[in-house]
Amino acid sequence: MRALRSAADRVDGHLLTALALATSAVLVTTFYYPVGTVLIEAVVVDGAVTGSVFAAVLRDPFYFGEIARLFAGESPAAVARALLSPDRRIGIVGFTAYQAALSTIASVALGLPAAYLLARFEFPGRRTVRSLTIVPFVLPSIMVAVGFVATFGQRGTLNAALRAVGLPAIDLMFSLEAVVIAHAFYNAPLVARVTTAAWESVDARAVETARSLGAGPVRAFYDVVAPQVYPAVLTGAALTFVFTFGTFPIVLALGGFELATVEVFVYRLARDLQYAEAAALAILELGISLAVLLAYLRYEADTAVQSRGVEPLPRRSLRPATASVRELLPRVGLAAYAAVAALIFLAPIGSMILASVTGGDGALTLEHYRFLAARQRTAAAFQVRPWPAIRNSLGFAIASTLIALPMGVVVAVLTTRRYRGRKLVDAAAMAPLAVSGIVVGLGLLRGLVFGVEFAGWRIAASGAVAIVVAHAVAGYPFVVRTVAPGLEGLDRSLVESARALGASRVRALRDVELPLVWPGVVAGAAFAFAISIGEFTATVVLATGADAYTMPIAIERFIGRRLGPATAMGVVLLVVTGCSFVVIERLGGESRGL
Structure with a gap:
């Protein structure tokens, strides 16, 4: 029995490290690698490393205006005069x-x-x-x-x-x-x-x-x-x-x-x-x-x-x-x-x-909601239907929240500890906030969806899995920003007392720290859920199949034809999004994070 307890303590003592490694592996697989494969297109063309594409963009006035002349070799004085002229290009x-x-x-x-x-x-x-x-x-x-x-x-x-x-x-x-x-x-x-x-x-x-x-x-x-x-x-x-x-x-x-x-x-x-x-x-x-x-x-x-x-x-x-x-x-x-x-x-x-709820003549009507109901019954296979959009949005949001929440908590713990390189870890973990959703979606599409060759095996996933991954990557930084302030402000003597009484690092986190910052954890989950519900940028790239569209994609397709059904679908989406924040009000309380 003592040997089993000792082995359990050793496992518990290394559990946080294992969780950190698992989180890093998920980030590398679902974010850094897909993004890297897209960005490398700028410097590898036809199998050869080149800076010509990058240089062409820098020198193109369409993208950089008068500043492009500086990259083309003109003098800073000439560029400054061009920037001060009334007909300057930005x-x-x-x-x-x-x-x-x-x-x-x-x-x-x-x-x-x-x-x-x-x-x-x-x-x-x-x-x-x-x-x-x-x-x-x-x-x-x-x-x-x-x-x-x-x-x-x-x-x-x-x-x-x-x-x-x-x-x-x-x-x-x-x-x-x-x-x-x-x-x-x-x-x-x-x-x-x-x-x-x-x-x-x-x-x-x-x-x-x-x-x-x-x-x-x-x-x-x-x-x-x-x-x-x-x-x-x-x-x-x-x-x-x-x-x-x-x-x-x-x-x-x-x-x-x-x-x-x-x-x-x-x-x-x-x-x-x-x-x-x-x-x-x-x-x-x-x-x-x-x-x-x-x-x-x-x-x-x-x-x-x-x-x-x-x-x-x-x-x-x-x-x-x-x-x-x-x-x-x-x-x-x-x-x-x-x-x-x-x-x-x-x-x-x-x-x-x-x-x-208003018709073309200004009178109150439910015709737009009836249109959605009729579309659900009579739409062709390639057309957007309301219920699959709602079902997909809720399913993707739940799945992505279950991934984003533990990732965010682990990263919040790592970024609130005092060690060398902490700021670098924080910056690397927050990179999804700065990376284009289009780039993330495109990387996942060309990698995870189209398939990747590894050790003679071809690994591929459906568009729905890629959407869940993209939503989790987009949502977990907000979990970090809501949980980290609470962990940072905790009285460290409470943790030290638990450790002095024999609790492992993970045990102290589970029994002392997380209960004290629980409002931030709940708020982070609500953020991840709501962000997934409303994510459009990466989803529009990944929702290529007829069965993977979400409510935002449905609204975008409706708005191109009739504003009324788009507003009706928007109201449905508003209700779903707003309900997720009832969790913050009722369960999470006021969090000092985002």
């Missing part, structure tokens, strides 16, 4: 960075007031509103595109309201403004969430000390509160830039090819079988995104704030006790912000729901 890469910068500014401008409201004021439903701040970030992009068409299109609700009051209609569709507003819809809640968490970590005692030393409210804010809040703002801005730099469905749906970004052209080149040029362009996109992501990870590590023992700033009621200007002014500003936020955040969802 190229596809320059435009992608430009729209990402505008989207980041808009997201921060919209997210900061929301963070101020949630962190500094108390009102009924505040906790629910805080939980819902992340819902737009994981809503399916194609569904949001449908909502924006229903709101800002020529026959949308905004123009209907303008015409009702005698104002001229506006046309925002297929414009840069529509793309920026849609990106702000996605990312402003993310900025608000991370900034709110930082604001709630400010110690009220430090502010009181500053006030007692003679600092006024403004001086105390700039000297005590702002230095602890602005790192979170920069974090949200960096993540926003990475996400919007690699944007695909929003630009494709609301901007078209006239406002195409790098990601759109990677997809277009891959679709046209121009793999070498697509790979070279993807490498450049990856380099820019990874540079921003690495800067974010380094900055996050350097500015990590421990909230243990913090006395949060007291929240004020939205109903002022006095009618003074000082009490009323912030609330008037918040009321104006609420009107703008309602137009950007609530109108697209409300317009989509309204369009799903």
Whole structure:
């Protein structure tokens, strides 16, 4: 018996190492190898190593504008003069960075007031509103595109309201403004969430000390509160830039090819079988995104704030006790912000729901839902049917969550331990956030789906398996970002006490650490599930068979024919996605991660 217990202890002691190796093997097989096989197309052409494709992309003004002249050998002074000229060209890469910068500014401008409201004021439903701040970030992009068409299109609700009051209609569709507003819809809640968490970590005692030393409210804010809040703002801005730099469905749906970004052209080149040029362009996109992501990870590590023992700033009621200007002014500003936020955040969802129950004559009807029911009964084998799309989305989401959750927890444990190379492990683990979904999907298609020769055996998988893998890779970084802050903030003496009493490393993790960070684990699972439900970019590459399409793919195919059925399918997808976040509210509580 003692020998068996000793053997069990040895196995338990090495279990974490085994889990880390297993996670690494999964990442190498399902992410790094497929991505590598695609990216290597840029430097290996017809079996020979060459830099000609990569150099051609760098020197092409279509992609880099005036900067391409610098790669072509012209002097920096001549390039600088060209950049300052009125008819300068910025190229596809320059435009992608430009729209990402505008989207980041808009997201921060919209997210900061929301963070101020949630962190500094108390009102009924505040906790629910805080939980819902992340819902737009994981809503399916194609569904949001449908909502924006229903709101800002020529026959949308905004123009209907303008015409009702005698104002001229506006046309925002297929414009840069529509793309920026849609990106702000996605990312402003993310900025608000991370900034709110930082604001709630400010110690009220430090502010009181500053006030007692003679600092006024403004001086105390700039000297005590702002230095602890602005790192979170920069974090949200960096993540926003990475996400919007690699944007695909929003630009494709609301901007078209006239406002195409790098990601759109990677997809277009891959679709046209121009793999070498697509790979070279993807490498450049990856380099820019990874540079921003690495800067974010380094900055996050350097500015990590421990909230243990913090006395949060007291929240004020939205109903002022006095009618003074000082009490009323912030609330008037918040009321104006609420009107703008309602137009950007609530109108697209409300317009989509309204369009799903409205006919061409404006009368209420259920004809769009009846169309989906009829399509389920009478559609041909090659046509999209609602129930298989719903079933596939739920099945893929459950399977990918079961893969992403343990992977994310293991990586969170590894990245919160003190050892040399920890930052490198963190950066490598977070790489899926920066890599194009098109590249991941294409790599899995050409490798896992088409088959790989290994030791005389041909290993291949179905498109459904590849979709599950792609969704798990996309979702597990969010598990890491929700679990890691909780592990980082734990009282290490609790773990040390468990170890001193004979618990192995895995036993201490299982019995002490994970129960204490359980809200973050549950939140991470909800993130992985919701991201899988709404994933479109990699799925559109992998869903080649008639039986592997999901709800976002169904919406994309419906929207090309009739907006009504697309909005009805979008409502179904909205209900499924929203239900996953009830888990955060009811079981997970408030997590300090994403």
